[in-house]
Amino acid sequence: MVEIAVMGYGTVGSGVVEVLHKHAESIAGRAKAQIHVKYILDLREFPGSPYEQKFTKSFEKILSDTDVRIVVEVMGGLHPAFDYVKACLEHGKSVVTSNKELVAAKGAELLKIAQKNNLNFLFEASVGGGIPIIRPISQCLAANEVVEIAGILNGTTNFILTKMIREKTTFEETLALAQKLGYAERNPAADVEGLDACRKICILASLAYGKHVYPEQVHTEGISGIRPADVEYAAAWGGVLKLIGQVKRMKNGKIQIIVCPMFLSRESQLANVDDVFNGILVRGDSTGDVVFYGKGAGKFPTASAVVADVIDCVKHFKARKYLYWDDGSADYVENYLDNHVSLYVRAVTDDETLAFQNIENQIGAVTRLTRKGADPGEIAFVTKQATERELRQGLKTLLGLGVQVQNTVRIGEL
């Protein structure tokens, strides 16, 4: 029998305990050992819970109990999760977490401690919920160079964008609906401003290229500035608007990484990933494109990914799973303004003909987009490819020439 502790009894934590209970027999068969939850750490009281006896408010009790060989951290947040996880690894306990904030901020440091102590630190559930992605990238694609990873990594924003596209509603209306349905939190900033997606692409980038990428190194834009007009222009252009996290390795060893809304062609393998679903495209030099698709969040998908990691820990007490990356560095991420992009631009002007003359003078030929019911003076176009810096400078000069830019969205090449 293997004793474990679960830290945090929220949505995911209670799901983990339930999955371990419900599938106890088949899990024992797969792990070749019974898995027994000895403690559940939570500061709250759960009177009447069938697991009442297991609850504790004392982390020290878990830490000092040498019977506990695996600790599941599903509290979320950076503190005290980081201190707890670090202490567990330093005390000879393997750790499984679903905490993307923790892995994105402290992954390299924790992996190093795990390696030193010959323990496992696993986090399949931190990206894509129940979609297996960490393991396929680290194992199955071991014989590939990863050329690029791009994904719809946040279900909340994908739900909002899908609704805006289908039902022509505003961002604010749709966010309110998402909150009502429980898909968005009362404070939706981490989702809608792209931070959640940013943490996930950081984890995938760190894993794929072996060097930590910190969220603060990544240019991140959310979807709160997206207007129905932008969604309509995306359709007029022949595509859809999605919030994408993307990373590519450059020839100079640096990486390009960004989180932002993008226009995707309808042919893109991510264009049909709708509603709360996530889709992650991994482009390998040998495998070509492989796409992983499923619900990226939710109690049971996430819990089952956590439990799968626990089973893997049990099976690998002797042979450590190879998951590792080095510390990051300040110059590892290319400035996003140096990336070559093409931009969709929505603007207003008093004089369309003159406006397009000026636009062409400042930033070269553009492809004009139109939509039914456009506001008076509204224009929209897609630029040629250039460095983002050049394009932004060109757009800035337009302000003095009677063209007020209202929104820009990058054109994704996926």
Added chain:
Amino acid sequence: MVEIAVMGYGTVGSGVVEVLHKHAESIAGRAKAQIHVKYILDLREFPGSPYEQKFTKSFEKILSDTDVRIVVEVMGGLHPAFDYVKACLEHGKSVVTSNKELVAAKGAELLKIAQKNNLNFLFEASVGGGIPIIRPISQCLAANEVVEIAGILNGTTNFILTKMIREKTTFEETLALAQKLGYAERNPAADVEGLDACRKICILASLAYGKHVYPEQVHTEGISGIRPADVEYAAAWGGVLKLIGQVKRMKNGKIQIIVCPMFLSRESQLANVDDVFNGILVRGDSTGDVVFYGKGAGKFPTASAVVADVIDCVKHFKARKYLYWDDGSADYVENYLDNHVSLYVRAVTDDETLAFQNIENQIGAVTRLTRKGADPGEIAFVTKQATERELRQGLKTLLGLGVQVQNTVRIGEL
């Protein structure tokens, strides 16, 4: 350093040697050991090959060389592959294979020998080429009960069907094109008659439910009977026509498994898997639907999956990977005629009005489909759900009532 042998220097075998050579450094980093190809077994001569020194025609030489710890079998076919693989496992060598025919026919037997000798027998490349699917099912979904697996498992037939849909060409024309492009073999039977897809769904079913399913137990229909009219009716019905391999566990412990063309709703997560791509849907009780998508064949996708298995072998000389299933049994597969299905039917009749009266009398209410340019007397409809046996019997009686059935396709519920 780990010495390996590669048996078979065809498309996949030469890809394996090339990937091992090209990515030697990163592979050594991941495997924590250099991997060195000591022998390549092939009966043909490869004069001038950079690997000329490694070629041998003697399997005995490989078998008796105790330095060789891993053997890659990429010869294909059942014999002599089975005898060679069995002998390798009995002589203490782990085996990696891409040979679906071998795994589908002899998986349980070979896994048993591997287990007895504490060796690995890995076959990620046997299903889905470069798409990771064996490992995710066996590991990441360890905390799930697999409710159902359904997939587009054969790229050749998917290419043919996609072309038939888009370009309104006949099966025969499109097959000839696929052969010209190298997507279909000169003898295309294994692909177009569904046998290849059948082997793959057998492997997935065996893995997911722990008991061997043999290809001869699976009702298998290919696509050679599909006419452009059927493709058009699929569109009229609101979907697409795909060759699907599907398995579900029933409450009585048996399984329903079938390989056949199906109408899929456009909303289905497999409906947009086009061209030579494969898509595999795994429905877990906790994760919900997870879809894996990518190129299911090809030299480098398949080779990189083989190499990933080799790396895994090297990392797990001590801890065996848990891949196992039991022998099958004759009564394990439900007779497909007892499955509840709804059928699309295309028929000809001299008297449409009378025909639909008779149809309703024999098999109940149906949904009628129409298409532009239908042949004189051509009718098409979709039945209600019933057991396949009842529907087939009903259709048989129609022949005596002036309705000649020309083709039927099952309606997929995916």
